[in-house]
Amino acid sequence: MRKGISLIVALVLTISLLAACGQASSKDKGAASAPKGSTKLVVYTPNSEDIINTLIPMFEKQTGITVELVSAGTGELIKRLQSEKANPYADVMFGGSHALFMGNGDLFANYVSPNDKDLMEGHRNETGYMTSYVSDASVLLVNKNLVGDIKIESYEDLLNPKLKGKIATADPASSSSAFAQLTNILLAKGGDYTSDKGWNFVGSLIKNLDGKISSGSGAAHKSVADGEYIVALTYEDPSASYVKSGGPVKIVYPTEGAVFLDAVAGIVKGTKNEDNAKKFIDFIISQPAQDAFGTQLTNRPLRTNAKLGSHMKPMSEIKVIKEDDKYVREHKKEIVSRYTDTFTKLQK
Incomplete structure (x- = not known):
């Protein structure tokens, strides 16, 4: 009888140990497959x-x-x-x-x-x-050493005959910052992206560029900082870099409004x-x-x-206008195509 009892006890202990080992193995596997506290x-x-x-x-x-x-x-x-x-x-x-x-x-x-x-x-x-x-905003970067008494406070001021051929800008068809400037101008001067008023202004501005287009956005702002051009249609980030480093330039936020x-x-x-x-x-x-x-x-x-x-002007001191992101995204090709057609026609 005692021998039978001993066998039963031994069997229970063996089962308990196996179960415990099984639980430990399962717990270890879980820890390995789903580590906590990733850094x-x-x-x-x-x-x-x-x-x-x-x-x-x-x-x-x-x-x-x-x-x-x-x-x-x-x-x-x-x-x-x-x-x-x-x-x-x-x-x-x-x-x-x-x-x-x-x-x-x-x-x-x-x-x-x-x-x-x-x-x-x-x-x-x-x-x-x-x-x-x-x-980031569309801005005008002005060379203080070259501008003299020419007033540059707005997009309208860029039509001054004294600035003909002295405005740096990239091509909206290949430069995202130049495209942002184009939509900013259309919105600021025409109220939307299709009005004749806005596009007529773009045509007048193209005439004052005198056929000169920079190779890219970087070349546009650099040419003003280097004294090759009086003013550039560019964006705030690189412009602020020149101001921060003490360059002979100033940032102008167009009085008609800047898109951020x-x-x-x-x-x-x-x-x-x-x-x-x-x-x-x-x-x-x-x-x-x-x-x-x-x-x-x-x-x-x-x-x-x-x-x-x-080196940065408070937003409260800038006239801000809001872009219609959805419209611009869906009609970008049309806007670029109209600009390219307008530019080409005015070079003849």
């Missing part, structure tokens, strides 16, 4: 080295997260996201236009940062999936590091990051209380 973040970005070298170390130091950067042109990165849609490599797309994100909304996950409420009105996350962090276009970021749908991606979005519109944009860099921050350096 990695993969960021796709078309941004400049200045932005990357300023913002990424700040984020890594603040969070302890290690960022892997993949830098390329915006279009190339979007194509890569599309090809990786079933198994994304990136966690965040840091940079790109509002219009580009709108056309590729299926690539991004919904997330509205708690810091979004601190952004200026008109720049908050209304789509659910893209967060604006800086904005946002650079945005978003979390890639299917990200493997969602918590870290959310932290990154929170960070780029946090007070320290936005202050860095406005003081250390030359990108206009969008947080209402962000600090600005002396």
Whole structure:
């Protein structure tokens, strides 16, 4: 009887030990397949080295997260996201236009940062999936050494005969900043993108260009900073760089109104590091990051209380007009075609 009892006890103990081992093995397997507390973040970005070298170390130091950067042109990165849609490599797309994100909304996950409420009105996350962090405006860059007594405060002033052949601009068909200037002018001078009033002004401006078109957006603002041209149709970021470095130039925001276009970021749908991606979005519109944009860099921050350096004019002192993103995105080819036709006809 005792022998039978001993066998039963031994059998129970053996079963218990096997069960315990099985539970331990199962727990170990689960821990290996779903590690917690990832400290990695993969960021796709078309941004400049200045932005990357300023913002990424700040984020890594603040969070302890290690960022892997993949830098390329915006279009190339979007194509890569599309090809990786079933198994994304990136966690965040840091940079790109509002219009580009709108056309590729299926690539991004919904997330509205708690810091979004601190952004200026008109720049908050209304789509659910893209967060604006800086904005850039169409401006006029004027060489102070060459302008003399010529008044340049508006687009209208560019029709001054004294400026004929002395205005630098790129081709809207190949330059995104030149295209932004074109739509800004049409809106500012005509009230929309199709009115004869706006296009007649564009025709008059083309005549005053005297057939001179810069090879690209960079050549346009550089030619003014270098003293080759009096004024350039360009954008705020590089213009502010010249002012910040003490160049002989000044920025003019057209009195008819300037359009500000946002650079945005978003979390890639299917990200493997969602918590870290959310932290990154929170960070780029946090007070320290936005202050860095406005003081250390030359990108206009969008947080209402962000600090600005002396190289940047407060938004409250600029007349701002709002672009119809959807219309411009859907009719870009038509707008470019009409400009090209107008330019060609006026060269005869």
